[in-house]
Amino acid sequence: MTSAVHLRNVSRRYTVGTGEVFALRDVDLDIEQGEFVVVLGPSGSGKTTLLNLIGALDTASTGQVIVSGSEISSAPRHELFRFRRETVSFVFQSFNLFPTLTALENVQCAVEIAGRAKGAKQKAAAVLAEVGLAERVHHYPAELSGGEQQRVAIARALATGNPILVADEPTGDLDFHTGVQVLEVLQQQAALGHTVIVVTHNREISRIADRVIELSGGRVVRDGPPSGGKAAVADLHW
Numbered sequence: 346m347t348s349a350v351h352l353r354n355v356s357r358r359y360t361v362g363t364g365e366v367f368a369l370r371d372v373d374l375d376i377e378q379g380e381f382v383v384v385l386g387p388s389g390s391g392k393t394t395l396l397n398l399i400g401a402l403d404t405a406s407t408g409q410v411i412v413s414g415s416e417i418s419s420a421p422r423h424e425l426f427r428f429r430r431e432t433v434s435f436v437f438q439s440f441n442l443f444p445t446l447t448a449l450e451n452v453q454c455a456v457e458i459a460g461r462a463k464g465a466k467q468k469a470a471a472v473l474a475e476v477g478l479a480e481r482v483h484h485y486p487a488e489l490s491g492g493e494q495q496r497v498a499i500a501r502a503l504a505t506g507n508p509i510l511v512a513d514e515p516t517g518d519l520d521f522h523t524g525v526q527v528l529e530v531l532q533q534q535a536a537l538g539h540t541v542i543v544v545t546h547n548r549e550i551s552r553i554a555d556r557v558i559e560l561s562g563g564r565v566v567r568d569g570p571p572s573g574g575k576a577a578v579a580d581l582h583w
């Protein structure tokens with residue numbers, strides 16, 4: 346299955362009182378399978394709206410949103426349910442792990458809910474090892490650092506097998522150093538073939554990305570390598 350994302354002249358507007366607010370305006374974007382994209386922009390620039398459209402949690406007012414070959418802007422309801430379950434996984438700022446389940450159980454549970462019960466435990470353990478948590482599988486969230494909890498959340502998103510991962514401010518609750526580590530884990534997953542789209546307002550962290558899409562007032566105002574070129578972790582300003 347292709348996991349490319351295409352937006353064609355997409356706008357999302359809200360009616361507020363007697364006026365209209367554009368959360369996104371005339372956005373054209375192509376994100377290819379295996380790309381690691383960071384979306385930057387100040388609060389209110391449309392970042393969450395963009396992720397929600399890609400994840401079929403919201404629909405465009407005008408234009409086309411095509412994800413993994415499905416035109417979700419016009420898909421019927423039952424197809425959207427399937428799409429949400431099988432195509433896009435979300436990672437949030439606040440981890441959202443079950444506190445009463447271990448790291449392994451949190452990931453296993455997600456795999457089972459995704460309808461892939463057979464081998465779910467082995468799959469969960471393998472993905473936790475991929476994000477560097479092989480030694481932590483039996484720990485409860487409260488016994489893990491913030492960065493480790495976020496890596497469990499990333500493992501949970503990846504273990505479902507969904508080809509696209511979107512992360513809304515996944516480093517927002519983490520210190521700079523841990524935030525960079527989490528971004529690196531996401532980048533590695535893109536190198537393994539997932540399409541990874543990350544929202545951050547942290548310009549410094551975004552310097553390790555290959556591609557940065559900047560939003561302002563609902564429009565794409567910049568799309569390319571980080572300004573100043575791609576940085577190595579060692580070059581970031583702590």
Ligand code: ADP
Pocket residue numbers: 359360361366367368369386387388389390391392393394395
């Ligand atoms: P960001 O994630 O960059 O902070 P959002 O995508 O959340 O931005 O919001 C973009 C713009 O759309 C903001 O001006 C916001 O106030 C507006 N907006 C978002 N959701 C709604 C809504 N449900 N009703 C009215 N305006 C909204």
